[in-house]
Amino acid sequence: MGAGRVLCGGEERTCASISLCSADCAGMDGKKCSxxxxxxxxxxxxxxxxxxxxxxxxxxxxxxxxxxxxxxxxxxxxxxxxxxxxxxxxxxxxxxxxxxxxxxxxxxxxxxxxxxxxxxxxxxxxxxxxxxxxxxxxxxxxxxxxxxxxxxxxxxxxxxxxxxxxxxxxxxxxxxxxxxxxxxxxxxxxxxxxxxxxxxxxxxxxxxxxxxxxxxxxxxxxxxxxxxxxxxxxxxxxxxxxxHYRFEIVCSEYQENFLSFSESLSEASEYQTDQV
Structure with missing residues (x-):
């Protein structure tokens, strides 16, 4: 399984495999939408x-x-x-x-x-x-x-x-x-x-x-x-x-020190919740 880094809210987070991330777009521009x-x-x-x-x-x-x-x-x-x-x-x-x-x-x-x-x-x-x-x-x-x-x-x-x-x-x-x-x-x-x-x-x-x-x-x-x-x-x-949201798929080369797929998705979800 490949490894990826998910970008949420402007910060880079490490995850395994190709991942999807949803992020609030309100910070982009109040007049623009995703x-x-x-x-x-x-x-x-x-x-x-x-x-x-x-x-x-x-x-x-x-x-x-x-x-x-x-x-x-x-x-x-x-x-x-x-x-x-x-x-x-x-x-x-x-x-x-x-x-x-x-x-x-x-x-x-x-x-x-x-x-x-x-x-x-x-x-x-x-x-x-x-x-x-x-x-x-x-x-x-x-x-x-x-x-x-x-x-x-x-x-x-x-x-x-x-x-x-x-x-x-x-x-x-x-x-x-x-x-x-x-x-x-x-x-x-x-x-x-x-x-x-x-x-x-x-x-x-x-x-x-x-x-x-x-x-x-x-x-x-x-x-x-x-x-x-x-x-x-x-x-x-x-x-x-x-x-209000953007969805990104980012793929990068696999490295052994990356977190597991489930752990990285869990952290990404927690991060999104904190940012709302």
Whole structure:
């Protein structure tokens, strides 16, 4: 395992392996924010744009009905579910790429969010649960993108369950962490919109499965699109906290007198806590 030195708050700290460090950016410039705030925004905008491109390709190729059509007549084109829109090429090619990139960016946001909150939480189980839930939701996205509905329906549905189920759970966990930790006294500023979005997401998930069970597919498809857009908006709210932090990865040659990986991360976390 390689060794590294982590820079936090302007001081150099020694650690083993490649390490991540979050540091408060308030000391940089009161008017400037960390560039990391753009990561969740890029995720939201990129994924939203990609999914709508998939939708318009599918509509143009007469694969699905447009969302604004009042009713779906029996025997007409398929309802505009996201999975159906991305079921056949060329839309499926774009859909796979969008979902793979979205899964990667969501995973990065999840890890950075975990590192950001790690020195702040007294009981880490909630923070760990949030990380695990977001990781499973990200894995579900890869299943959605790479196993189209017509090719392997079972795996595709597993991906849907992971994404919507653990994604909803992660939203509630992050909302609770936001209000509880209150970073930079902005807990209410970011927490209240997240609670509202979490409630909207939960309502959409319930309505989606109810409408699906009753065969009301046009309304179910519209609910699904609204659900996904709420998810993406939720991820975009992480820019509020990310604008105060920078994350650095520094790698250097291994030396035997370096501290162990766990000891160095522990010291780095203590240092961050003292600096807040």
């Amino acid at each position: 560039v990391w705030m753009f990561l969740p925004l890029v995720f939201t905008l990129f994924t939203s744009a990609g999914l709508w491109i998939v939708y318009f390709i599918a509509v143009e190729d007469n694969k699905i009905i447009a969302l604004n059509v009042p009713e779906r007549k029996p025997g007409s084109k398929r309802p505009p579910y996201i999975s159906i829109a991305g079921d056949a090429p060329p839309a499926s090619c774009v859909f796979s790429q969008v979902m793979n990139m979205a899964a990667f960016l969501a995973l990065v946001v999840a890890v950075l969010r975990f590192i950001q909150l790690k020195p702040k939480v007294l009981n880490p189980w909630l923070n760990v649960s949030g990380l695990v839930a977001l990781c499973l939701a990200s894995f579900g996205m890869t299943l959605l993108g790479n196993f189209q509905l017509s090719n392997d329906e079972e795996i595709h549905n597993v991906g849907t369950s992971l994404t919507f189920g653990f994604g909803t759970l992660a939203c509630w966990i992050q909302s609770a962490l936001t209000l509880k930790i209150n970073l930079k006294n902005e807990g209410r500023k970011a927490g209240i919109p997240r609670v509202a979005l979490s409630a909207g997401i939960t309502l959409c998930v319930v309505l989606y499965f109810i409408l699906m069970a009753q065969g009301i597919h046009m309304y179910a498809a519209r609910i699904q699109w609204g659900l996904v857009m709420c998810f993406l908006c939720y991820f975009g709210t992480f820019a509020v906290e990310f604008r």
